[in-house]
C-alpha cells in the first residue's frame with residue numbers, strides 16, 4: 105500500500121502522460137512507486153515503465169505496490185547517473201519521458217532507520233543505497249575545513265565553521281556514532297532560536313554529501329537532455345535551490361529546450377509537509 109501522498113502528483117501525471125501512446129518512461133526515483141502508479145494508471149498497454157532506485161528496500165516495496173502492472177514494469181536497482189546504458193539498450197527514440205522526484209522519501213525517513221532525521225535517535229548512516237561512504241565516516245574522519253565546506257556548500261549554513269570545529273573537538277574524546285550525539289553538538293554551537301533550521305540544514309548537507317546527490321543529478325539530467333529526441337519530456341520535482349541551479353545551468357541557452365516551473369497548490373502546501381518546498385520543472389525537448 106502506498107501510505108504517503110506523492111508530491112505534485114496531479115501536475116506530474118498530467119505532464120508526463122499527456123500525448124503519450126507508446127514507448128518507454130524512466131521513473132528515475134521510484135521510491136514506493138506513488139508517481140509510478142499514477143503513470144501506469146494514466147497510460148495504456150503501449151507504455152512500459154522502468155522503475156529505477158538505488159535503494160533495494162524501496163524497490164521491494166514498490167514491487168508489492170505495483171504487482172497488478174507486472175507486464176508493464178521493470179525494477180532496476182541502479183543509480184540514475186547510469187541511465188546512459190538504458191538509452192543504449194532501448195535506443196533514444198523509444199524513451200519518451202524521464203522523471204525525477206529528488207531527495208529521500210518519507211519511507212526512508214520513517215521506516216528504514218538510517219539516521220536521515222535529527223528527530224529520531226538512530227545510527228549515523230544516511231546511505232540511500234549504493235554509496236561507499238556513511239555519515240558516520242564523514243563526521244568522524246573528514247578534516248575540519250572539509251567538514252565546514254560540506255555544511256556551507258550543501259546546507260548553506262552560516263555557522264558551518266563553528267559546528268565543524270565543535271565536531272572535531274568532541275570526536276577526539278569519543279566517536280560520534282548516533283544522530284543524538286550529533287544533534288547535541290549542533291545545538292551547542294548555535295543560538296537557541298536558530299537550532300531547528302540549522303539542524304535541518306546540517307542533516308541535509310550530510311545526506312547530500314553521503315549520496316553525492318548533486319553530481320548524480322547533474323550527470324543524469326545532462327544525459328537525458330542530450331539523448332532524448334524531439335517531443336520527449338523530462339519532469340523534475342526539486343526541493344532546494346542547489347537542485348534548481350543544476351536545471352538552470354543544464355538548460356541555459358539551449359533553443360531546443362523549453363522549461364516551465366510549477367509550484368505546489370495552496371492545498372498541497374497546507375496538507376503535505378514535503379509539498380511545501382516541492383517545485384515541478386516541466387522540461388520539453390522541442
Ligand SMILES: C[S@@+](CC[C@H](N)C(=O)[O-])C[C@H]1O[C@@H](n2cnc3c(N)ncnc32)[C@H](O)[C@@H]1O
Nearest residue numbers: 110133135136137138139157158183184205209
Ligand atoms: C522522493 S523519493 C521518490 C518517491 C516516489 N516518487 C513515490 O511517489 O513513492 C526519491 C527516491 O529516489 C531515490 N534516489 C535518490 N537519488 C537516487 C539516485 N541517484 N539514483 C537512484 N535512485 C535515487 C531514493 O532512494 C528515493 O527512494
